[in-house]
Amino acid sequence: MEISRVLHDTELLSNIRQGIELNDMIRFIYKDHFQSLSWYVMNNSGSREDAEDIFQEVVVNFIDLVQKDKFRGDSSVKTFLFSLNRFTWLNELKRRGRAKLREEKFEKGQDRVDLDTSEYIAGRESKAMLQQLVGELGDDCRKILLLFYYENLSMKEILEQTHYENEQVVRNKKYKCLKRLEAMINEKPFLKQTLINLLNG
Structure with a gap:
């Protein structure tokens, strides 16, 4: 319609x-x-x-x-x-x-997906579980989310490091990955506070 x-x-x-x-x-x-x-x-x-x-x-x-x-x-x-x-x-x-400032604050190899859509609240256990969930999304999703949120790369820069056809395809893939991550978090109530209900500010 x-x-x-x-x-x-x-x-x-x-x-x-x-x-x-x-x-x-x-x-x-x-x-x-x-x-x-x-x-x-x-x-x-x-x-x-x-x-x-x-x-x-x-x-x-x-x-x-x-x-x-x-x-x-x-x-x-x-x-x-x-x-x-x-x-x-x-x-x-x-x-x-x-x-720009956090590279020296985090130990090398520490993966953190900072979905900063509202205040980030989580203890170490929740962070570890969140990292595990990101890993369960598969290599493609994990790579895109880490490049975007942790490495702070643009869609164009991510495109250069992946096999996708264009920036819009990368953008769509990121969106789908986030929705899958959201669904996984919703299945684990104790993790919901990690992302504060997605922008419920």
Whole structure:
């Protein structure tokens, strides 16, 4: 179904909560909100590619929060998405700043996937389990996630180190890997705090 009419927040949230026509709901969100959200990223030290990556994460997290009844429409969808977008991008900028300093802080060979979509809270055991889960995703996912989150490489740089056809394929693969990791974490309740419910800030 192609949505050509105005979709009110209540209907959008209801459809997402019930899993009705999710692809159409995502297209509607993109059509109505991508321009303003991407403008914020690109006017705050980000590129078009950054804006697309952040928007993709924001939409995934927004749907997750709605389906878990953690966003019930107390504010408008537009306002909430903007806040989520801003929070995600500012966290990404902080992560990039830390990435320049942390090489000497971590012992050589220590693998850490820092999914810094909100405050990172975990003890050593949780971190070890998270690393194990990343390993269970397979070599391709493990490599992409480590290169992106630990080595802080761009999609273009990751493409040069992998066998994929283009940057969009890499971006799609990263997205699928994150969704698989999320599903695995959801099966282990004691690990959920490691990622703080994906942007539930």
